[in-house]
Amino acid sequence: MAARGRGRGRRLMSFSVEAVGISRGESLPPSILQPTPLFPPMEQKPLPLVGGEEVEYMLALKQEFRGAMRSLPFFIQPDAPHTDVERYSDKYHSSEPADSSLDWKPGEAAVAVSLVKVSLTACFAPQTLEKKEEEVSSGEEEGEEKKKQEEEEAEGEEEYDEEEFEEETDYIMSYFDNGEEFAGDSDDNMDEAIY
Amino acid sequence: MTAQEVRLCGLLLQEHFGDVVEKVGTHLLRNGAQHLRAIVQETGTPMDLVKKSLCVLIQHGACAFSSGRKGPGSPVEYQASFERILRILRYPRYIYTAKTLYGDTGELIIEELLQRGHMTMSSTVKTVADRLTLNMEEGHSMEYSEVSNTFSKLVETHFLQRCPPVEVAGKAVSATPDPATTPGAPANNTTPSTPESFADCYKVPHVTLIGRGKRRNSSEDGEDQRNAKRAKEDPETHGDEGIYWQVNFERFHLHFRDQAIISAVANKLDQTSSEIVRTMLRMSEVTTPPIATCTQALSANEIFRSLPPNYNISRPILDQYLTLLVDDPMEFVGKSGDSGGGMYVVNLHRALANLARATLESVVQERFGSRSARIFRLLLRKRHLEQKQVEDFAMIPAKEAKDMLYTLLSENLVQLQEIPKTPDHAPSRTFYLYTVNQLPTARMLLQNCFKTVANLIERRLFETKESKRLLEKSQRIEAILASLQASGAEPEQLTEVEEMITPPEKQQLESLRHHINKLDSAENQVDETIFLLESYIKAMKRL
Numbered sequence: 001m002a003a004r005g006r007g008r009g010r011r012l013m014s015f016s017v018e019a020v021g022i023s024r025g026e027s028l029p030p031s032i033l034q035p036t037p038l039f040p041p042m043e044q045k046p047l048p049l050v051g052g053e054e055v056e057y058m059l060a061l062k063q064e065f066r067g068a069m070r071s072l073p074f075f076i077q078p079d080a081p082h083t084d085v086e087r088y089s090d091k092y093h094s095s096e097p098a099d100s101s102l103d104w105k106p107g108e109a110a111v112a113v114s115l116v117k118v119s120l121t122a123c124f125a126p127q128t129l130e131k132k133e134e135e136v137s138s139g140e141e142e143g144e145e146k147k148k149q150e151e152e153e154a155e156g157e158e159e160y161d162e163e164e165f166e167e168e169t170d171y172i173m174s175y176f177d178n179g180e181e182f183a184g185d186s187d188d189n190m191d192e193a194i195y
Numbered sequence: 196m197t198a199q200e201v202r203l204c205g206l207l208l209q210e211h212f213g214d215v216v217e218k219v220g221t222h223l224l225r226n227g228a229q230h231l232r233a234i235v236q237e238t239g240t241p242m243d244l245v246k247k248s249l250c251v252l253i254q255h256g257a258c259a260f261s262s263g264r265k266g267p268g269s270p271v272e273y274q275a276s277f278e279r280i281l282r283i284l285r286y287p288r289y290i291y292t293a294k295t296l297y298g299d300t301g302e303l304i305i306e307e308l309l310q311r312g313h314m315t316m317s318s319t320v321k322t323v324a325d326r327l328t329l330n331m332e333e334g335h336s337m338e339y340s341e342v343s344n345t346f347s348k349l350v351e352t353h354f355l356q357r358c359p360p361v362e363v364a365g366k367a368v369s370a371t372p373d374p375a376t377t378p379g380a381p382a383n384n385t386t387p388s389t390p391e392s393f394a395d396c397y398k399v400p401h402v403t404l405i406g407r408g409k410r411r412n413s414s415e416d417g418e419d420q421r422n423a424k425r426a427k428e429d430p431e432t433h434g435d436e437g438i439y440w441q442v443n444f445e446r447f448h449l450h451f452r453d454q455a456i457i458s459a460v461a462n463k464l465d466q467t468s469s470e471i472v473r474t475m476l477r478m479s480e481v482t483t484p485p486i487a488t489c490t491q492a493l494s495a496n497e498i499f500r501s502l503p504p505n506y507n508i509s510r511p512i513l514d515q516y517l518t519l520l521v522d523d524p525m526e527f528v529g530k531s532g533d534s535g536g537g538m539y540v541v542n543l544h545r546a547l548a549n550l551a552r553a554t555l556e557s558v559v560q561e562r563f564g565s566r567s568a569r570i571f572r573l574l575l576r577k578r579h580l581e582q583k584q585v586e587d588f589a590m591i592p593a594k595e596a597k598d599m600l601y602t603l604l605s606e607n608l609v610q611l612q613e614i615p616k617t618p619d620h621a622p623s624r625t626f627y628l629y630t631v632n633q634l635p636t637a638r639m640l641l642q643n644c645f646k647t648v649a650n651l652i653e654r655r656l657f658e659t660k661e662s663k664r665l666l667e668k669s670q671r672i673e674a675i676l677a678s679l680q681a682s683g684a685e686p687e688q689l690t691e692v693e694e695m696i697t698p699p700e701k702q703q704l705e706s707l708r709h710h711i712n713k714l715d716s717a718e719n720q721v722d723e724t725i726f727l728l729e730s731y732i733k734a735m736k737r738l
Contacts, residue, residue, distance in 0.1 A: 043563075043564070044561060044562060044563070044564060046561065047561060049713065049716055049717055049720060050720060054291070055716055055719070055720075057291060058287040058288065058291050058719055059287075059712060059715050059716050059719065061286075061287040061290050061291060061306075062286070062287040062715055062718075062719065063715060065286055065287065065290075065306070065309070065310070066210060066211065068310055069210075069211045069212070069310065072310060072311070074211075074212055074216075074251045074254070074255070074312075075211075075212055075213045076212065076213045076215045076216055076244065076247050076248060076251060077213060077215070078213075078214055078215050078244070079241060079244065
């Protein structure tokens, strides 16, 4: 805006020149037509970080905490990508821990009281399901007494998933070879049946 | 919810809970309260993963559910809490504070509770006893009762609190006969109930816990299996089922605030004054509500009696110190009356405001130099000044003062206020005054802090990713070394394995570790500034 006024010779600007401090003959800094640099040079260097025992200890605490969180059941991994065809041995692969804690089935004995009440007042199925989800999730998280048994199971199951799953089958996991290494080698013979 | 806040929360969730929880969490933060189906559709994550993520978030208190807004029949809505997720940055500080106050036992209790979100007292005590036993010498183990004692002490001083029981939407009658529920909670209770609204918030349950910590030794795999099965099939009841505990962050924040005030007094005046202020704060710990502007009035006689015994200063000297504290421009201590030898209060809100102001001034000084800081302080004190007056009061030549003012103006640390003389706001007949508003500037700096921490985390992740190959190699070699040492190998084998890492690689690893430590440490320190600014803004909001 200042440049526009200056070029035309009409010195009408939205703010008074003298008040803000630009005197008549002074040149304004050139206007910049590109975004500011990503790492602009700093005139003042930042202060160094505080050192000391306390700081070191908190640093160690922080890193240990991060490491510990990765090994807890709260660290959720995304689903492994599914292969194109369902294989018989997929049933026996531990692709994800069997979290039957989230398989809440309506009508389970432990959640009888609240669910009975809810099912009486429920309008139709999807809402009932979601209410029950919320019932059980609230029970699981906040520990209401009426769901204590279910939630104890759930807590136990969340933690001991791997072992429980491995107990279920009597076969060694590696026994069930998918056969994918075998099929992957011979890509050109697609008309032959793959066993 | 600003973009910076969402970005920071996303990074924190990703580091601690994984990518899935991060996706669900950031979606909830960006879009407010949502119900389950909407989350599944919009994030494109499978239903069971969404459920798991919501469970994890609720378990850690980062998400709350409530009945839908459209009435009693609508589905449950979930809402993530940005503040709670941000607390993750402060976890090391909480754990360290617990260590200074209650020793190793307290430290481990707080650490376990922070890792797990909500836990019962019995499971906490058992886990902590086991962990402590691991670090003790052979043949010694930790008694459950000792750990329970520390737990009770933490509850008594309100550092731990019970998780509030939940009222479920759509139910006319609350099914739990527990006296801790709020009486008569209506079905569509939209106001969030704080944990403190429950009567039994700080009551330690009667728990029967007799035993000692178990030491895990090399035969632990077989034992684990057996223990796991036993725990599943036969859960030992200790009388406190259903009572979950969480860390009370507000109490820790009060403690940090007190610490900040005491160290500020120590820096500005001297050690004795800070001891006096510490005594005053300690005496009014239980009587002052968290939102109070200042502590309860304490008489000089009481303060004299409660001073720590190794500080044997005489009564007149104490009076002199108190007068000094009252006269100090920082206004930490105020005099509210003359009875009992003088009634004194600690001005909490004013102290916070002064600490925030000092932070702002220090930021300006470090970024723009001491002369710009002088202009900034001048404007803070004198409120509104014209261009000419700034030059005169700051004693800086006109040209440089102009330059500095424009730089500060472009960074939005200083604002321009127009005062028209005529109704048509003609520029030649308007006053233009420079001014600094402390509260909006503090808010802006707080957002800058969030951006800083997010940048630090991203840079750390980037550095780790760059050297991923090298890190993996070093981890493998450490594992090999550990297993060799455990099975008793000769020194030659060990040196052979160690030489698998070449010296330049070792150097690279060393510098990588140094950088990561620096970035981590910087995050912790920016969090201290965040705490100060947040406390100040919250205190001002309540006024």
